[in-house]
Amino acid sequence: MVAAGILIEHGRVLLTQRKKGAHLEGAWEFPGGKVEPSEDPRDALVRELREEVGIEAAVGDVVEVTFHRYPAKAVLLLFYRVERRAGSPEPAALDVADVRWAAHEDLREDEFPPADIVVLSKVRALVADRAG
Numbered sequence: 001m002v003a004a005g006i007l008i009e010h011g012r013v014l015l016t017q018r019k020k021g022a023h024l025e026g027a028w029e030f031p032g033g034k035v036e037p038s039e040d041p042r043d044a045l046v047r048e049l050r051e052e053v054g055i056e057a058a059v060g061d062v063v064e065v066t067f068h069r070y071p072a073k074a075v076l077l078l079f080y081r082v083e084r085r086a087g088s089p090e091p092a093a094l095d096v097a098d099v100r101w102a103a104h105e106d107l108r109e110d111e112f113p114p115a116d117i118v119v120l121s122k123v124r125a126l127v128a129d130r131a132g
């Protein structure tokens with residue numbers, strides 16, 4: 001199981017790029033990672049966001065749940081809304097290749113892992129909603 005976060009600020013959503021050598025290297029995705037056995041997925045997401053981009057996050061509602069079979073492995077993905085806590089550092093590329101904030105028109109399907117396509121239209125709507 002994988003938990004990933006949808007963090008929207010000022011009409012842009014936070015994306016991270018997968019590292020070289022990792023599964024799906026170079027793809028842009030929503031920050032997060034694998035949930036450890038017996039770990040609450042929300043706690044896993046807080047932990048991963050701290051490790052990967054150095055932010056302190058509060059986890060909100062589930063936006064989407066999806067199962068995808070890649071040639072090498074299958075993943076069950078939980079996408080949650082997240083917010084940065086007051087006083088949290090700005091996101092930085094601590095354990096990812098890169099970070100960027102994307103507006104809804106910048107969310108291109110071919111930059112994302114195939115499992116993320118189902119959530120992208122929802123994310124576009126959420127980002128557009130917050131724009132302006």
Ligand SMILES: Nc1nc2c([nH]c(=O)n2[C@H]2C[C@H](O)[C@@H](COP(=O)(O)OP(=O)(O)OP(=O)(O)O)O2)c(=O)[nH]1
Nearest residue numbers: 002004022023029030031032033034075113115116
């Ligand atoms: N964080 C994140 N992972 C995603 C997304 N979409 C998607 O298919 N994934 C997949 C990629 C990975 O196979 C898995 C995330 O686990 P991870 O980032 O901890 O995985 P990893 O490459 O270290 O995995 P592994 O080789 O150790 O099995 O979920 C997404 O939007 N965000």
